[in-house]
Amino acid sequence: MSKQGGKAKPLKAPKVDKKEYDESDLAYLQKKKEEEKALKDLKAKAQKGAIGGSGLKKSGKK
Template identity: 75%
Template sequence: MSSKQGGKLKPLKQPKSDKKDYDETDIANIQKKKDEEKALKELRAKAQKGALGGAGLKKSGGKK
C-alpha cells in the first residue's frame, strides 16, 4: 500500500519517567559508587602526571 504522506514517520514520544523513590540503602550505594569513581579519576590523573614528568617518550624521526 502506498500513502500520500511523504518523508519519514516521526517516532512516538515516550512518556516521561517519574522520579524514583530511593530508600536509605539505595542512596548509600549511589553515594559509595560516586566516591569510588572520584577516587579512580584522581588516581588516573596522578598516574598520568608521573609518567609525563620524567624524560618522557622520545619521538623517532628528525634530528634536532
Template identity: 75%
Template sequence: MSSKQGGKAKPLKQPKAKEKDYDEVDMANMQKKREEEKALKELKAKAGQKGAFGGTGLKKSGKK
C-alpha cells in the same frame, strides 16, 4: 507515485520516566559509587602525569 508524507517520519514521543523513590540503602550505595568513581578519576589523573610505567622491556639496539 509520490506520497503526501515527505521527509523523515518523526519518532513517537516516549512518556517521561517517573522519579524513583530511593530508600537509605540505595542512597548510601549511590553515594559510595560516586566516591569510588571520583577516587578512580583522581588516580587516573595522577598516573597520567607520571608518564610511562617502569622499564619498557627489551630495547633494540641500532646494530645489525
C-alpha cells in the same frame, strides 16, 4: 505528493516517574559516586607521569 522523506520522527518518550530510594540505596549510590571520583582522580594522576618516580633511566653503556 508529500514532502516527507526519510525516516519519520519518533514519538516522544513517556515521562519517567522518579524512583524513590530508601536509606540503603542512597548510601550505596553515594559510595559508588565516591569510588568513581577516586578512580577518576587516579587516572588523572597517571596521565601526568609515572607515580613516585621519574621512570626508567637509560645507562650510557652500549
